Amino acid sequence: MNLEPNVMTEYFYDDERKAIMVHRFRAGECLFCYGKEKTIFFKKFYICKQCIQSLPALQVFLARVERERVEEVKRTLPKKKKTTSRRKEALDRLHKAIKENPEASQKELAKMLGFSEAWVSKLLRNM
Secondary structure, eight states: OOOOTTOOEEEEEETTTTEEEEEEOOSSOOTTTOOOSSEEEETTEEEEHHHHHTOHHHHHHHHHHHHHHHHHHHHHSOOOOOOOHHHHHHHHHHHHHHHHOTTOOHHHHHHHHTOOHHHHHHHHHHO
């Protein structure tokens, strides 16, 4: 079993076979090379980056996992809205009004521009 003194082991009992199984306890070390650096937990085992690179099927799996992770991050990010001509014109007018009246409140800006306060608030958030 390649067990040396002071090696941590796990013991399991199999009811069907009526047998005790002894396994080496792997606390974060690679399944193949027993290295402890840059390990990834994969299907109940730890595998280091170097061993992963030597296994093409595992590389394909990890590439898929990484793609799925990136897609999930993209889904959670807020989507940017395209600036329409109406919004661009409103933003330009708002910029100009703010330059001319730097101390004006949102309510006053809305009144000067003929916009609703909600629209001015939305434009200010998009600046």
